[in-house]
Amino acid sequence: MINESNISIYSLSSEREIQMWKECIFVFDTCALLDFYSFSTKSQQNIFDTIFEKIEERLWIPGHVEYEFLKNREKSMVKPFSEKYGLLQKEILKPISKNIKELKAEVGQLSTRTKKQNSHPYIDVHLTEELEGLVNDFNNQYIVLNKKIDDEIIIREEEINSKIDNDNVLTGFKKFFKVGKEYNFKTIMEIIKEGELRYKNKIPPGYGDLNCAKPKDGIQIYGDLIVWKQIIEFAKEIKKPIIFISNDVTKGDWCYIDDRNRILSPKEDLIREIKDESNVDFWMYTLEQFMYKSPKLLGSKIDVSVIEEAEHITQSKIEDEEEIRVFEKGDIVWVDFPGTRPAVIVQNDLSSTKVMIAPMSSKNEKLNYKFRTQVELSACDYGLTNNCIIKLEKHMVLDKKNLKQYVTHLTDNDMIKIDKALKIALEAEYSFVME
Template sequence: MTEPTGDMGEPVLLQRFAAWLQPGPSAEDAERSVFFKDGVIVLDTNVLLSLYEFTETSREEVLSALEQTAGRLWMPYQVGLEFVRGRRSTLESRKRALASAATEVNKKLMAARKAIVEAKDVVCAQLDKYARAQQEIAGLDALVADSDVDAHLDVYRHEFKRHLDMLKADHGLALNSSDAEDPILPRIAKLYGEGVGEQPDDDILRKRLEEAMAFRFPNKIPPGFSDSDKDTPLKSAGDFLLWEELIEHVRQLPPSGRCVLFVSNDTKEDWYEQRSGASSSRPWPSLVDELRRRAQAELRIETPPHFFGGIREFLDAELAADTYAEIERVSEALEVKVPDTPLVVTKETAPHLDPPEGLLLDALNSVGPVSSTLRDSAESPSSARRLFQWWLIGVTAQLGRRVVGEAEPSVDIAAAVRSSESPSGDWAPGTALSPGEWLHRDSTWIAPWFMDLFGSVPQTDRAILRRLAAQQAESNRRSRS
């Protein structure tokens, strides 16, 4: 009996499931150069946004390398939409990360200061109990006087701050970059030229969303099914919309030599087959098969390190070893799906966020006995009191008065500042309080919400609040200097 064969002389079974029977793409594939020299190159949104993560020198080399592919780059409309929307959040994420690091460093140093004082107190208690050694106790008190401890810690504080400031400057991007100041956006626009997809019609978009949400995602058909739980269908279907645009675009190209090189940091299970017992995963063969069936085109999927290695090998792009190492570092950070940057509560967001009940209680207890009036303010559901509640959580953490939880939000709220100029027109000068109530009255500004609270609580509470606010203001002044 003759074995059925396909058009290429191979058994039908082997031909029909060729994508599944072949190994995943590797850097040594003989046909790989074709994708770089003749193929359509599609960069995922995360690859474009990662340009904002590079140092200025490496970013310039990466952009120069990408220019070697100009003319064959094509951007799906979905990628363009996500890119222009995501630029600002990427910059803000870096800004929050650096601000959070600075805050965390300050918390650690304040905790160290507290630990040193407490350690001295332990020794002095033993000297007093067993030796009545008042001279030695006085010597230790002098050794660990606030000014001496702060002076020693300032050495570390200034050095840590110098490195964080260097990180801010080394990227060559203003953290509040406007569109006009963004040096990356015009380079990307020039790189693609007219190679940007058009917005799909509403009826086409609706059909694609229905297919994604009703058929493909429930059956875990790649790509994009891992995002099915996002808050809107449009956000959930981003990868699938990109995929459909890619297929439609390739179908319109001349039939000879159709091939697509897709570059992405996304290696989740909705793009890559997670094979049990295998040393590594591979892009889903069903994606290769689908592009062959629907567009008669070949597909290759690579991560940025492999892609830029290919540019260097096949297109003679110059990439320094340091730049390539940075490509790998940025790509690895994006691949590993690190947890989101911890929430930073500010004076703008605090009125809209309820503090965790246990966290607020810990913060309140860490400041010592307080009146029922202040406790009521700390437990009030009023949005007007949430600023105080979040400030109390933040300041007790910053000053090392309590142990900070691992998942605890960072708080960037000040009750007072030491400065020659007011932070805002509604802040009260320190001279608004009586001479005995506040140190450095002539160089202090007090937040309006704090002044309101300050005037509504008993004198014992005022002393507690004044001490916390003044210590925070001094700590922030030191970290800025």
């Protein structure tokens, strides 16, 4: 007889969520820890005081997370200066200075070309002199203000660099987090062998690192799997539910997400594996979701402004990833045309501002085999909420600015199917036009 309770571990009711938060160990990944450096010092302390103090005995990180965090800590600390202030100078302040110089030169040209009274064009010299005076005054004031801005940026840089030796975040983590042991090289090599088979078949976690925007190599490719193995081993020892706090969600190899990068649920394979191996329940949240739910589920008194800051950090990361990524043929992306929905890039000329996409159905509908222009995708293969249909007969050309967020990349086999279906769709259009 069919028993619905057999799949209850794959969903999270309110009652089950409350119970998990009461009993669980909160495990943080590297990305969530490093994102603490994006918060203001005041917000960092507020998180420590209002949340971490309440769950001090229930915070844990795997040994490999400790390694990755310490390895990337200083880079994350100086990131606000190198990326944010550097771009501010390059993209805004320098162009302003250049524009002011050009304005001075153009006003000078105006004065030169209009000063002769006996020929056209002629403008009263007093007017052009007044204009030149205004521009010169503005330029002199800007030079003074620009120097103050440069001095302010230097102060920010010194503040950031001083935190490397006086790191409040590291001090807080040392106080609150217990740390698991790291694996030796032999054990890691065994995990890599398993990882090769898992990644080939898109068994989570970590396979998204094979096609990520910033390529990884060596052991680093299997970092997520190493972390996962350490979580499973730890769960066997403590026999308590695991809630995993991760901001590494856009690769599609840990969880399902919505269009705002919020976790909907972990991948089913992960829930099943840790249940079978350790007999514990497992769920996931982003750092932002964790803080948002903490007042209700932990009784924390975190400031609303800190949660708002977390939302801003998440949005900034999404925008940064969009700037870094060069979308390719075969990418599944969130597209705005209008309304946000998933689509597949089916043609992409890198030298063009346009791209051809095919929309994906957002409903769990069945493939209509009468339509040879449609291709079905399995949800479990690509980190999607439901099985989806790619409708090549509805392909369209959009501006690349409408491509909003990368989800994952299709396999070569599925791309062969899509190319065939697109060819049929284009031939049908051509036949219709000729008729």
